[in-house]
Structures are given as structure tokens and as C-alpha cells.
Amino acid sequence: MTSDSRDYRPPKAADRFLDWFCRDELHEEIYGDLHQYYRRKRQSKGRWGAAIAYWYHVFQFMRPFAFRKRPRHSNPTIMLNNYFKIAIRNLWRNKTYAAINIFGLTVGISSAIIIFLYVFDEMTFDSQHQKKDTIYRLTCTYYLPNGAGKEEMAIMGPPLGPAVEQDYPEVKQTVRLQVVGNRIAQKSNGALFYETVHFADSNMLDVFTFPLAYGDKESALDAPYSLVLSKPMAIKYFNREDVVGESLLFPEDSVNYTITGVLEEIPGNSHLQFEMLSNFGTLRARGRLNDNCWWCFGTYTYIELEPTANPAEFAEKVKRISANYIADQEESSGYYQEYFIQPIEWIHLNSDLRGEISPNSKMVYVYIFLTVGIFIVLIACINFMNLSTAQSAKRAKEIGLRKVSGAHKKQLMTQFLSEATLLVSFSFVLSLVLVSFGLARVNSFTGKTLSLDLFLNPQILLLTIGMVVLVGFISGSYPAFVLSHLKPVQTLKPNFKNSGKGALLRKLLVVFQFTLSVCLIAGSLVTFRQLHYLKNKDLGFEKERVVFIPTRNAHNTNSQFGILKDRLLQEPEVIAASLSSNVPGKPLNNNVVFIGWSDDAELNDMRFLSIDYDYLDLYNLEFVVGRGFEEERGTDVNGAFILNESGMRRLGWTDPEEALGQKLAWQRRQGVVVGIIKDFHFLSANQETQPFIVTMNGNRQIGYLSLKLATDDYPSVLQKIENAFREVMPNKVFEYEFLDEDFDQQLVAEQKFTNLFTFFTAVGIIVACLGLYGLALFTAELRFKEIGIRKVLGASTPGLILMLSKEISKLVAISVIIALPLIIYFGGKWLATFPYQTDISWWLLALAGLLAFLIAMLTISYQSFKAASIDPVKSIANE
């Protein structure tokens, strides 16, 4: 008999399955029938047949009558109402804690929203184009002869576009774009303005999505001298928006451009930004286009690939396209070109080439801000967790009573989770209000056009709601878990104190929270110090009290600016004046340098700076050896060159003495090296010094007039300068810039980053401190009686403060120790992205630790002091 029964045991898994879904009280009869049935089948159908039949019948039991019933002791909506009521009452009763929680969460979420908007904006650059997936930008890298180096350019020669379109069937069309600044346009009332005009192939508006408010996008750029304006431009010149058919005079061309379209506003997150757009052929018509020059870098080339094309394959093919056209030139000169493609959406965060059309950002900034945002939200969540578990003792009675009246763990968890979600949702709404007020400031600060309208997008909205629920869940999960597991018998005893259960976790959370805070503090110290370092780095020249006037490369102004220079030198406030191709902070151009005077001399490619006799003195540049240009010699104009140290090394000399007197040829001038100047930061303290050659202006077009001033009384000096300018050039626009201000613009991106980082660090720390304050408050409450007794027994107030602070200071100390290696690692990584960097020295780490510690102590000291100085009679009497 027993062996018989063992043989006929039905499939265990099926039984387990039935156990899972079926009500316990039905098991007896159901299993009875099923087993009896199985036994019969087993005898007739064998093992497998019986098993299958058994499974079939088990599944057939999946009917409503058999399902486990959710415990329904109450109507869920009534309970939800009750949870809501209790939540509100609790918040009301513990106003301090509630305020800390709501404030912390609101600040945290607001920061997260702003960071999200910022990151979203950065990540969606150039996504407005309908053809964005098939638009690429070509870039050109050219290599110097003999492996002397390379230049990576965003710009290239004008013939490339047509060549690519002709050679590769996978290229649907190409768009070339040139940017020409300093064009003078004349309003009908005679006023003159400098404008930047973009010249683009006629299919520009077809490939890219830049909608027109007025005009026909198909034909707007078809003809030379057509012009598409932005709305602000239309208003600037015509005082209204719909100006299609009007014409605008560019006096230097003596031509009227016909307005063929007015642009809708271009989204802020487009790397292409323009106010005036004209047809590419206009350049040819003005004689400003070298259609066959592969070395005339100045044209941006965008391509639209066929949807079926494989970009990787195309990139491989296009790489050496120049070999098909200018192999002979590459052969004879030793220079050669390679071409690459960049997806258009990729450019903003990843491309940093020479001649970028607009300054790009870096992926690393996006990551850093994302991290900071997550940190702040985590800190706010931890506050909530800590404060709610800490308060669990207060609510223990409620929980006990609920349990006694039949509440299940799950119900209690639901209650606390919904309480958390309620609080988070409330904070979220507050955050939206806060952000909507603060966003304008953020925009003016970051130069972006962020907008909350983004949240009207259903996908984003859904995501956000998801995030709110998630944050609610994270912050509510632990308290929900702890509180729902309290034992009712214990909680209902008269002197129930929450055991040390949550205390360890609370400590861990505080440590985690303060580790994040210390990281933020140290991070902002590191960025701050790096910025300070860059700003105050010895640039190698004097930038104070220098004003410069751009000549705007206008025709035949050399002599007029020469006159102006002489005229201004008569003013006592002007110590020195100099005419040059560039001033520090303005990128230099390239040209070929021959090492020797013979026809077959080796050549190199370098940036150049052309100056007059006064430049080196005015900027106080230091010499390693040799001399500057000297007028008395008379031969320096064409026969003398100066190199900077990097330039000297670029040309192959290591010893400055050796370089002195070497023969060079540059732009049909044959001369010798007469001096070597020390390397200085011509562009920015944030860029490596470039090798360059210094030549005399000669008959070259000059770019700037620099003036060194003797006084700080700028308004009166500037007035004098302007008067002199108007005297000499009455029909030109007077402009000036202070060199130091202009130069510091180079660091504006770093400055903004540092400011934002510091701001969010402050936010993070404030939120963390709020939490700490709450905890201190709680500890003091918990030890209310203990403190009273200690006082009666003779403890001093300072001693008590120390006792109360000890716990938290220990935790903060641990956090500092944990945070240090993190800071050293990640801070070092960030600093490594700069060519010139400070280090993370020990005092910086110590300062960060000390700051965190001090902030923590300040936060808790008030509570500790209040608790320690209370009258013991009050605390003990109260039983």
C-alpha cells in the first residue's frame, strides 16, 4: 500500500502552483479530487499522460472562486482617505520635520529639474532638423611635410563640396557655408552697422530645417545677392517683420541685396546660428571665391547621405578624396589632406576643431552635472528616510493600533509609501513654481533658452511622473519597511522606545550623505582653484590698461590708422600705440615658412603675427636672446624675423643661440632670425602655446590698433580717442575693447561651469545640513530625560554639548575619509582635461574636510546647545 501511494505522486510543480493561487481552505477537497483523478489516469494513461492531464486540470482551477482573496477588511478608498488625513495631521503636528522635508525635497527637485533641462538642451543639440539622421559635417585634417604635425579643421576649401557630390552616389546633396564678418550694412536713414553674413548653397533651407516666417524656402537662396534675415534683423533695418521684396544696401559692394525670406527664430540648441543668410554664389559674384583652391580653408561643408548609405563605408572612401584631385600638389609640397565625417547631432558635445562655427561644449560637463543632480536628489531622499525612521517611535502607537485593528504589513507599507509619494508630489509642484520663477535667471546666467514648456511634451511628462514616483518610492521604502514590521505588542506598551534597529542604517545614510557633500565641496574647491589658477596665470605679457580698436579689415585703412596712431601718441594719457595683425586673444592665421632661401628649401607651416616696431615694447614681451625690430636699421621690414620658443623648436632648433641668424623665407620675404621671445599665452591660459613667427606688418593688412594707457580714468581718455578717431575717419564706426576684458572672455565657459557647480554644491550642502539639523533635533528629543538627569548629577553644559555632538562628528569624520580618495581620483581626471592645471594639494583636501565638519557642527550646535541648557526640572518632572 505505501509503495503504491508513493508511485502515484502527482507532479510537485503543479501542486506548488495550485498552492500559490488557490485559497488554503479549498486545498483539502481539491487535492483530494485531483489526486484521485491522477491515480486513475496514471493506471490508464501512464506517467506522462497522467501528468499532462493533471496539469490541465490544475490550470482549469484558475477560476475566481478558487483564487486567494485579498484581505478585505475595509473599503480601499476609505482607507486612502484615512491615510491622507493622517499624513496631513502628521505633517501638521511635526511642523519642523515637515518643513525640513518639504524644503529639502523642493530644493533638491528644483535643482534636478534645472539640471535636467540643461542636460536635455545639451543632448538635443541640432535635433530640430528633419533629416538629422542623414546630415553629416565633413572635417579636414591636413598633415605637414615630414611628419611635422597636423591641423584638424572644421573648415576646408570650397571645391570639396561639389567633388564629394560628384564622386559618391550615396551623397544626396551637399551644402557649403561660409561666414563673413565685418560687412557694413546701411539702414535707409544712413546709419551703418557691422554685420556677419552667412553664405550658403541654395539647398541650405532644404537640407536643414530652418523654417521661414515669410518667403519661399525653395527659392529663397537661388540667386546671388538674395538675403534671408532673422526677425530681429528685419526689425532693426525695416521696423517690421514681413520685409520680403525689400532691399538692403551693403555700401562696400555698392550692391543692394534683395530680401527673399525672414527666418523663424532658430532654436538655442542649434550649432548653426545666423542672422543674415545669402546665396553662396554671391561670394563668386563679389570675386571672393576660389572655386578650385583646396587649400583655401574657410568653407564648412555639410552633406546629406542617402538613407540607404552606410556612413562608415562612406567615411572610409571620402578620407583621401583629395588624392583624386590634387595628388600632384600633395606630392610636391609634402602636405596632404584627410577628410572625416561627423553626425550633425554629435558636433556640439564632441567636436573641438580649429575654426568651429560656434563654441562647442564637452560631454564631460554633461556627465558632471548629471552626477551633481543625482547627488542632490539622493541627499534630499536620505533626509526624508532618516527623519521618518527617526520619528518611527512617535508613530509606533499608531502602527500598533492599526495592526491590532487588523491592518496588514502590506497596507501599512502602502500607507507610508503613499505618504512619501504625496510629500514628493507636493514638493514637485512647489519645485515647478520655484523653477518657473528662477529659470529666467538661470537662462541669463548660462546663455541658454531653457523653458519649462518641455514638460508639456507627453513623453517627458510621463518620464517626470515616473521619476516623482521613483523618488517617492526610494524615500518611502525604508521607513515603510521598518515601520510596518514593528510588533504591536511592544509598541503598545507604555514606555516603548524604538530599539537601535534603524540607528545603524541611519548612521550609514548620514555617512553616505556627507560623503556626497564632501565630494561636492571638494569638487567646487577644485574647479574654483583651477579657474583662479587660469585667471591669474602669468600670461607672459601685460594685458592691463590696454585698449584696442579693431580695423575690421576695411579696405585701405592702413594709412588712416597710421595717422590715427600718430595722432593718439600726442595725447599724454597714451603711453604707447602699435599696429598689428592680431592682439592677444584673437586667433592667429597660418602661413608657410621656408627654412632657407633656396627654391628647394624645407618648409613648415606656422601661425604668424605681424607687428610694427612698438608692439613688443607695448606688451612687454620678454626675449630669450636677440632683439626686436628696430626702425633705425631700415632693413628689418623685410629682412628680420622673430620666433617664439615653440616656433623655434617647431623649425628644428633646440638652442636659441643656434637659431639666431638662421635664414628664413616667408611670403616672398627673405630674412634672418634676429630674436627669440619667450613663449606666452597668446590665446588663453587654457590653451597650449602655439608655435608662431613674428614678422613686420610691411604692406600687410593690419587688424588692430593697440593703445597702452597711462591712467585709470578711462571715460575721459576714451572720449579723446573717439574724438581723434572721428577726426581721422569720419565715415567709420568707432569701436574699442579692453584687452583684459576681452581676453578673460576666453575663460567664460570655465567661469560659468565653476559658478554653476558652486551653486549646486551650495544647494546640496544646504539640503544635507537640513537633514542633519533634523537628526540633531531628534537626538536631543530622544535624550531629553537623560540630559536632565545628567545635569542633576552635575554635568556641565559644554560637556553635554560635546556629548551630543560627538556622535554626528564621528560620522562626518568617516565621510571625509571615504570622500578623499574619490576626490583625488575624479578631481584628477577632471583637471587632466586642461593643458595647464593645478594639483589637488593636501591643504585643499583638508579644507574641504574642515569645511564639511564646520558646517555640520554649526548645524547641530544650536540644537545641542538648546538641549544642553534646558532646565532639568522641566525634563524630569514630566513623567
Add this chain to the structure above:
Amino acid sequence: MKGTQLGEFEELVLLTVGVLYPDAYGLSIRDEIIEQTGRNVAIGAVHSALSRLEEKGFLKSGLAEATHERGGRRKRLFHITANGKQAMQRNRELRNKLWSKIPDLAWKSIKYDVR
């Protein structure tokens, strides 16, 4: 109490409980139904109907002794209550009444399909 209507399958189960008295339990009822009607019925379906009928008050049940063939588990034996009998009778009378009211003509007008 929910409606006292009897569904077709419920009536079948109720009748079978009566037929099998005093040994009417889930599996025996299912076997009987299969034998009488030839339709394949899942054990779960019978249990479901039994639980509904008991809820409506047409059946009462009690646990019997355990047997080895049931893996040591007890049967739940069902018997019809007074309410159940009433409901069955109502159904039967209703049916008879309707039967008797069908005019002969209705029967005669039926076209039997020979094939």
C-alpha cells in the same frame, strides 16, 4: 442573497448531486456528468459550480472520511437543500408549463432536413 436563478450547467450539477446521493463529491459528479452528457468537463468547472451553488444556498456540504486513494484527504460530500429543491422544481415547472403551451402547429411546421 444573489439571484436564485439556475444556470444550465448549475442545474445539471444540482441534478447529478441528487442522483449520486449520498456519495456526491467533485470528482464523482464530474464522472457522472461526462457519462450522461458526453461532454468533457474540467474538475475545476465542477468545483466552481458547486461553490456557487453552495453560496446560493442550494447545496450543503460536509467533510467525509479520508481515503487512501485520495492521498489521505477527505471528500466534501454535497446534498441538496430545501432551497435547492425549490429552485429545481421551479425550473421544472417552468419548463413543463412552456412545453405545454407550445401549439402543435409549431411542431408540425418544422422542416426536417432529411440529409
